[in-house]
Amino acid sequence: MDSNDGYRRDTGRQILPIPPETYPGTILYDAKDPDATFPPIRPLRPPAGAPNVLIVLLDDVGFGASSTFGGPVATPTAERLAGGGLKYTRFHTTALCSPTRAALLTGRNHHRVGMGGITEMATSSPGYTSVRPDTCAPLAEILTLNGYSSAHVGKCHEVPIWETSPVGPFDRWPSPGNGFEYFYGFVGGETDQWYPTLHEGTRRVEPWGTPEEGYHLTEDLADRAISWVRQQKALAPDKPFFLYFAPGATHAPHHVPEEWADKYRGRFDDGWDALRERTFARQKELGVVPADAELTRRHEVIPAWEDMDEALLPVLRRQMENYAGFLEHTDHQVGRVVDAIDEIGALDDTLVFYIIGDNGASAEGTLQGTFNELISLNGMAEIETPEFLTSQLDKLGGPESSPHYAVGWAHAMDTPYQWTKQVASHWGGTRNGTVVHWPHGFAARGELRHQFHHVIDVLPTVLAAAGIPAPTTVKGVRQDPIDGVDMAYTFPDGAAPDRHVTQYFEMFGNRGIYHRGWTAVTKHRTPWQTVDAAGVAFDDDVWELYDCTTDWTQARDLSGDHPDRLHEMQRLFLIEATRNSVFPLDDRMFERVLPQISGKPSLAPGKRQVLLPGMGGLLEMHIVNWRNRSWSLTAQVDVPEDPAAGAKGVILTLGGHAGGWAFYFKDGRPTFCYNLFGLERTHVRAEQPAPPGTHQVRVEFAYDGGGLGKGGTITLFTDGRPVGAGRLERTEPIGFGYEFTDVGRDGQSTVTPDYPRGDNAFTGRIHWVRIDVGDDDHSHLVDPGDVVRVAMYRQ
The missing domain is CATH 3.40.720.10 (Alkaline Phosphatase, subunit A)
Structure with missing residues (x-):
């Protein structure tokens, strides 16, 4: 038995968790009996000397x-x-x-x-x-x-x-x-x-x-x-x-x-x-x-x-x-x-x-x-x-x-x-x-x-x-x-022969193989050229060969001098790639982002999403896609009775200082702000404060159409009655970034200086918030390259 493990069976630590061992001795009736002793319980520890x-x-x-x-x-x-x-x-x-x-x-x-x-x-x-x-x-x-x-x-x-x-x-x-x-x-x-x-x-x-x-x-x-x-x-x-x-x-x-x-x-x-x-x-x-x-x-x-x-x-x-x-x-x-x-x-x-x-x-x-x-x-x-x-x-x-x-x-x-x-x-x-x-x-x-x-x-x-x-x-x-x-x-020997002698590499079709001092490599895609930039079939990729024992930096391509060795290395890549589930090679970029093509689950399917008070820590990808189309946000809220204070604070935001939108109350009035990358902020405010009591407040965005990132008309409603309107001349077509979305507050950088950072929670009560998106969706026109850039930036 390992002295560090108490009752744990000595399995050489190859079975985890380390299995417990039952006490093998006689169990006596009275704990006061001198023979009723058991080994002490010792907390689990690694082997002696573990750093x-x-x-x-x-x-x-x-x-x-x-x-x-x-x-x-x-x-x-x-x-x-x-x-x-x-x-x-x-x-x-x-x-x-x-x-x-x-x-x-x-x-x-x-x-x-x-x-x-x-x-x-x-x-x-x-x-x-x-x-x-x-x-x-x-x-x-x-x-x-x-x-x-x-x-x-x-x-x-x-x-x-x-x-x-x-x-x-x-x-x-x-x-x-x-x-x-x-x-x-x-x-x-x-x-x-x-x-x-x-x-x-x-x-x-x-x-x-x-x-x-x-x-x-x-x-x-x-x-x-x-x-x-x-x-x-x-x-x-x-x-x-x-x-x-x-x-x-x-x-x-x-x-x-x-x-x-x-x-x-x-x-x-x-x-x-x-x-x-x-x-x-x-x-x-x-x-x-x-x-x-x-x-x-x-x-x-x-x-x-x-x-x-x-x-x-x-x-x-x-x-x-x-x-x-x-x-x-x-x-x-x-x-x-x-x-x-x-x-x-x-x-x-x-x-x-x-x-x-x-x-x-x-x-x-x-x-x-x-x-x-x-x-x-x-x-x-x-x-x-x-x-x-x-x-x-x-x-x-x-x-x-x-x-x-x-x-x-x-x-x-x-x-x-x-x-x-x-x-x-x-x-x-x-x-x-x-x-x-x-x-x-x-x-x-x-x-x-x-x-x-x-x-x-x-x-x-x-x-x-x-x-x-x-x-x-x-x-x-x-x-x-x-x-x-x-x-x-x-550790003790700088001249010791290598023991890691073979290693494959692959990313988006860029691939290579190292073996005993030689590398065979092919660059299939350039990082900042995201979609359809490869422009070449995998079989048509040009392979290079380097002798790393004499060429430390991969500066001298020897593929023309040693074609047989290059072919050996290419075969070795195929073997290692097969063994490691690299195939099928996948240089798709835009398609891999899309759940309907890639086969991964979708985070926010459909055209309607209901958010409830207390929900928070949501990322942009967790919210139904409202871009490049008409959409509305409706909230049922209780406006507080105190006429001096009025309602203030955030209903829902998306994004932050670098770009986003916010629906909130200021001075008792429902307000919507659209922040275009921190460059320009458009505020649309209700003409009058909302009276105390339970109300449905809504912001509707009627998209102009005709492409991506276009503008549209913003209309504010209280209990179905229009109370304010304005225009956006342009919108963002892809994404606002990585800040959290919380119901009833803006917990990070603020979309607008209209409310302070931190102390901006809605002073009334929120029953629910609902986002509805329209059928006039232009997202199919999004440049695949832009979608890929968003995905690749976030890694």
């Missing part, structure tokens, strides 16, 4: 961004950990958010756990469902069932989208479904750093303050992580912890306090091409690329700095300054968590994986970048002229913006490699610098490791470090084999 585990996963950070790996952005926390540990220069991800996270937490290749793309683009094909099979228990569940405490703080983008509403189900949320005991963060691909959509467990919670009061999401997440760690060690000092800290930064929108961006003023004035050259030279000095490595070329679809509009240059420079500040700020918050672990005396006993990016840098910000990503996502990029962007320059990165930088900066952040996030064929999409720190686990300090590894290797490394075997069954379900390999062989 604490901290996994840090940043978002959308390219290999060439951090100073730790030669980039221009100071990352002192990563450098500190690397100085006391190891830097891995050939560590790889999947090229996209949800797949990397699913692979990290399961130790299996992303298609094998149903995550062949982001959750928003799930299909019913086995490798793409976004539903993790029960045969692949995640790391948190394994560790928790072995006696660890566990917490996930930050971003979770692994929940199937049809399970993200307040009614769940919650069996694939971080807690309880993915095995974490505690979760604090956001569910989805992105959120506003100033006004985030937050959950604690499965319960929606509010940020503690406003941007004006000093609130910022990454700082809040660090505070929560620190509090959790301190509590664990204070109350259960003998119990190791597993903390997964995934802040969601530096994904767009690039939000950071201005002083952090100001630290980089003037550093990027000469543009992205010059930045690539400087970064490459530093990378050679640090040894994170060999001295004989070649800087890959910039592809023609990525504009040269010298070809950019002169009027845009101040904006482009500030975009990069803002992003750099965002990344350094994020590393600083990671440092606060590391410091807290150190202060309680636990850092030396903590195995830290600091993975600097879940994929390459994001090229989803258009060729010129954006001040408000919703504008370009809705197909209205013409609004963001150089003059407009320049006029908003002082607000970039602040609460009034939702910015993303230009493609050229993303390419520079992936120096020295080709391409960016989404491009699984080339290292620019999949190679992410990683630091491992474990003072009590290995003696090496400040050394480089060049062995080939992949994010699926983290789970087996953690289990081996803890002395915990991979389980054969979890909760009665037989487990699939783990795909990753234990990285511990590299």
Whole structure:
């Protein structure tokens, strides 16, 4: 019997939960009998010597961004950990958010756990469902069932989208479904750093303050992580912890306090091409690329700095300054968590994986970048002229913006490699610098490791470090084999031969295969060219071949010199793709978003939806689609009797400061506001206050028709009688973003300054709210490219 487990049977910990053992002795009648003794109850603990585990996963950070790996952005926390540990220069991800996270937490290749793309683009094909099979228990569940405490703080983008509403189900949320005991963060691909959509467990919670009061999401997440760690060690000092800290930064929108961006003023004035050259030279000095490595070329679809509009240059420079500040700020918050672990005396006993990016840098910000990503996502990029962007320059990165930088900066952040996030064929999409720190686990300090590894290797490394075997069954379900390999062989020996010798890559048809120092790859699609951009059949894709033993950066295509080897590698890709449920290859974009084509459940079908008081935490995808058509919103309310106070406050809103609409009372009068991307707000107000008593108030929008994003007439009604009217000249055709919708209040950034943030709940009583949409739907005219951009931005 394991001395740590009390009555639990010693099964080698391969059956989880560890089965209890019944007491084998004689049960006596009287507890006072001297022989009526039993072994003491001992709480479940991991094997002796099991370390604490901290996994840090940043978002959308390219290999060439951090100073730790030669980039221009100071990352002192990563450098500190690397100085006391190891830097891995050939560590790889999947090229996209949800797949990397699913692979990290399961130790299996992303298609094998149903995550062949982001959750928003799930299909019913086995490798793409976004539903993790029960045969692949995640790391948190394994560790928790072995006696660890566990917490996930930050971003979770692994929940199937049809399970993200307040009614769940919650069996694939971080807690309880993915095995974490505690979760604090956001569910989805992105959120506003100033006004985030937050959950604690499965319960929606509010940020503690406003941007004006000093609130910022990454700082809040660090505070929560620190509090959790301190509590664990204070109350259960003998119990190791597993903390997964995934802040969601530096994904767009690039939000950071201005002083952090100001630290980089003037550093990027000469543009992205010059930045690539400087970064490459530093990378050679640090040894994170060999001295004989070649800087890959910039592809023609990525504009040269010298070809950019002169009027845009101040904006482009500030975009990069803002992003750099965002990344350094994020590393600083990671440092606060590391410091807290150190202060309680636990850092030396903590195995830290600091993975600097879940994929390459994001090229989803258009060729010129954006001040408000919703504008370009809705197909209205013409609004963001150089003059407009320049006029908003002082607000970039602040609460009034939702910015993303230009493609050229993303390419520079992936120096020295080709391409960016989404491009699984080339290292620019999949190679992410990683630091491992474990003072009590290995003696090496400040050394480089060049062995080939992949994010699926983290789970087996953690289990081996803890002395915990991979389980054969979890909760009665037989487990699939783990795909990753234990990285511990590299800890003492930088010259140890690679053990991860074969790895496939695939994302939206971009695909590749690595095998014993060679890669065969083909780029099928360019990230910012979303629909019908591939323009080529899979069989007509041009494959490239690289000898990575002599060509570190994939700069010299040898496909013409070694056709036989290329064919061998292509066959190997077919074998690995078949084994991992990659087929059928799917380069569809628009179709995968649509439930009626993709086969995933629809979130808000039909033409009518009734919302009740107390409902909240709804995302835009949970509301019936009212765009590009006529619609109405009706609410039955009780107006309070107090004539001095009158009725005020929110009935229902959708969106926030960056775009949305609100139906509310102000000074007793029903009012509707339409906020077009923060650029213009149209208010329509009832002529007279509504009298005390029970009333039906309604807003009707009569769509002009004739296409997408058109205008229409707004009419307000009280008890069926028109009480106010106005016009919208244009509307948004695709989406308002990611803020919560709540019945009876506006819980995040406000759609309009007509009511305050926070204290804006309706002062009367709401019986129900009903949304009805008309038959004059023009959504079939939506540009598929715009729909895809919305989906891809949110990952």
